[in-house]
């Protein structure tokens with residue numbers, strides 16, 4: 395079956411013939427007289443029908459064996475690092491989601507985990523960072539907020555020769571846009587808060603693993619025993635979002651490309667960072683590994699930080715807010731939210747392109763640029 399069909403049907407199998415699954419709020423499930431649990435559910439932290447439906451659907455959409463849903467993308471990402479053994483080493487990109495980078499710097503490294511930051515666009519730097527204990531390489535491509543690309547095939551080769559697991563934060567690239575597991579990666583992580591749920595009304599995360607192997611079993615153990623699990627309603631909302639994912643992504647991708655092309659022509663804009671533009675320094679890598687270029691782009695303003703903030707203030711349809719992946723367009727001055735150790739240029743605005751009509755979005759950008 396294709397993505398659209400799996401997304402709509404995989405999650406709604408249930409015993410009462412509801413066309414849409416009910417929300418199973420029960421925290422505990424009845425045993426049979428012989429002590430067995432006929433549907434496998436014992437207690438909702440361990441498993442819940444809504445969570446299982448979400449996990450099974452995501453595993454199928456990613457052509458993977460298993461998935462574990464968490465209460466946030468951050469909790470999902472943390473579980474991958476916490477599944478490492480005492481002497482294992484991990485390598486992560488310098489340009490990565492700042493919340494995960496903060497957890498690595500302030501929680502994992504201080505608790506004696508061995509984690510190195512490298513520029514993943516520089517393969518020599520990555521190779522030089524490999525140690526005999528390297529167990530995990532983590533990538534995020536396109537990166538946030540600079541839209542730098544990592545050459546996935548090249549990193550897969552390096553990970554395989556090092557005997558390391560390759561995990562990909564594919565939050566910006568939902569299923570079918572960058573099929574990293576088919577390319578040879580082992581694990582995909584999503585913040586379901588973003589495109590999967592798609593309506594800015596639920597926080598969630600998921601780890602999808604190609605194989606139900608020892609490493610994934612540790613992630614499952616962390617999910618169940620540390621208990622950062624999503625509520626049944628959260629799972630239900632995310633699964634509802636997934637049903638329209640493929641259609642929403644077409645709108646996000648088309649609108650983002652048009653906005654990138656429009657902004658690239660405007661005299662107030664120094665640069666547009668979007669992998670679907672031929673001007674992107676890694677456009678060739680984009681064409682090799684992405685089937686679509688995504689709904690996210692960043693722009694740099696010629697007149698600096700003040701102009702960036704003014705442009706954001708002048709907009710009427712784009713909302714000034716953090717996050718991404720919802721139906722509404724958002725714009726954000728990243729340096730402000732990332733704080734003092736941010737490496738993001740202060741004239742950069744990041745845009746999450748929504749599903750409003752493209753003519754209205756461009757008219758809004760045009761009036762806001764005119765007022766600069």
Ligand SMILES: *Cc1c(COP(=O)(O)O)cnc(C)c1O
Pocket residue numbers: 466467468469471491493494534538563565566585586587588597598599
């Ligand atoms: C938002 C985001 C996360 C974190 O997810 P939360 O659901 O906010 O915890 C991780 N990675 C990327 C790329 C994100 O955009």
